[in-house]
Amino acid sequence: MIKGTKINQILQQLPTGVILLSSWLKAHGYSYGLQQRYRKSGWLITIGKGAMMRSGQKLLLSGAIYALQQQAEMQIHIGGRTALGMQGYSHYIEAGRKETLLFARPDKKLPNWIRNNNWDTKPTLISSSFLPQDTGLIDFNEEGITLKISGSARAMMECLKLSPNRFELTEARNLMEGLSLLKPDTVQILLEQCTSVKVKRLFLYFAEKTGHSWFRHLQLNRINLGSGKRSIVANGVLIPEYQITLPKHLV
Numbered sequence: 001m002i003k004g005t006k007i008n009q010i011l012q013q014l015p016t017g018v019i020l021l022s023s024w025l026k027a028h029g030y031s032y033g034l035q036q037r038y039r040k041s042g043w044l045i046t047i048g049k050g051a052m053m054r055s056g057q058k059l060l061l062s063g064a065i066y067a068l069q070q071q072a073e074m075q076i077h078i079g080g081r082t083a084l085g086m087q088g089y090s091h092y093i094e095a096g097r098k099e100t101l102l103f104a105r106p107d108k109k110l111p112n113w114i115r116n117n118n119w120d121t122k123p124t125l126i127s128s129s130f131l132p133q134d135t136g137l138i139d140f141n142e143e144g145i146t147l148k149i150s151g152s153a154r155a156m157m158e159c160l161k162l163s164p165n166r167f168e169l170t171e172a173r174n175l176m177e178g179l180s181l182l183k184p185d186t187v188q189i190l191l192e193q194c195t196s197v198k199v200k201r202l203f204l205y206f207a208e209k210t211g212h213s214w215f216r217h218l219q220l221n222r223i224n225l226g227s228g229k230r231s232i233v234a235n236g237v238l239i240p241e242y243q244i245t246l247p248k249h250l251v
Contacts, residue, residue: 006030007038011054015144017063019113022050024071048113061100061119062145068114069148075133078140079103079150080126080158081167081175086140087152089178099124103150103158105133130161130196136186152179153187160199164233169202173250176206184217191218197226201242 010028014020025035035052038044044052047059051067068074078086080101099122102110106127114123136154139146150158156179159167187207194200200223207215229243236245 006034007043015063015066015146017053017057017060017143017145019047019064019067020044020052020054021067021071022052024067025052047117048111051111051113059117059119060143060145061121061123062142062147064114064119064123065100065102065147066145068111074104074108076102076104076108076125077133077137077148077150079155080162081155083140083150083155084152084159084175086142086149087155089152089175098122101126101158103128105129126158126162128158128161130194130199131157131190132193135193136190151186153182153190157190157194157196157199157203160202161196163202169232169247169250172202173206173209176203177210179210180212180214182212182214184214187214188218188222191223197224198230198232198244200225201230201244202232205239205242205244205246 007030010025010030022032022035026032035044039046039052042055045055046052053059053063065076065078068076078100080103082099082101102123102125104125104127106129108125108127110123110125131154136151137148138151140149141147149155156172156175159172159175163169163172191200191203204215204218204220204223204225225242229238229245231245233245233247237248237251238245239251
C-alpha cells in the first residue's frame with residue numbers, strides 16, 4: 001500500500017467534501033497513474049468518469065459545485081429561490097423543496113458524474129442568458145465550502161424569469177417584500193444589463209408596490225422596458241404603467 005503523504009498535501013488545502021476532478025489533479029502534479037494508485041489503495045474512490053472523492057466522505061452537492069467552479073472553471077452558480085433561501089429568506093419561500101437551482105448559459109451541461117449520483121439535494125440546471133454570467137454574484141460559505149451564488153437582487157430576477165410557470169407570482173411578490181436592504185447601485189446595473197423585458201417590468205412593479213426606499217434611487221430612464229403589452233397570465237388585469245397583465249389579487 002502506498003503512503004498518502006503526497007495526496008494529503010492537496011487534501012489538506014481543500015474543504016471537506018470537495019470533489020476532485022482528475023484533470024485538475026493532473027494539472028497539479030498528480031499523474032493519472034498516481035491517481036489510480038490512490039484509488040487502489042483506498043485513499044480515493046471514483047464517483048464517475050473524471051471525478052473522485054476522499055474515502056469515507058458524504059456526497060455533498062456543494063462539494064460538486066465547488067469542483068465545477070474552482071477546478072473546472074465552469075461559469076455556473078446557485079441561483080433563484082435556492083440562493084434566496086441560503087441568504088435567510090427561506091421563511092418567504094414555499095417549504096418542502098429538496099432541489100438546488102443552478103444557472104448557466106444554454107451551452108453548458110452538467111457532467112454525467114453529477115447527474116448519475118445521489119446527492120444530498122437534487123441539482124436542477126436552468127439554462128439562462130438573460131443576465132451576464134458574472135454580474136450580481138456573491139461568495140457564500142456553506143459548511144466551510146465557498147461557492148458563487150446569486151446575490152439577493154439577481155436571485156429575485158432569476159425567480160421572475162421562471163414565473164409564472166415554474167415560480168408562483170404570489171411567492172415572488174412575498175419575496176420582494178423581504179428585500180428591503182437591496183443596494184440600488186446593484187439593482188440598477190442588473191436591470192440595465194437584463195435582456196428580459198418581462199423580468200424588468202415585474203421586478204419594478206413589485207418593487208414599487210412594496211415601497212422599499214431603494215426603489216426611489218433607481219434611474220428608471222436608463223432601463224429599457226421595451227414596447228407593447230406583456231400578458232403574464234391569461235384573463236389578468238392590465239397594469240398601465242408597466243404594460244403587464246397580472247392576477248387581480250396582485251394588483
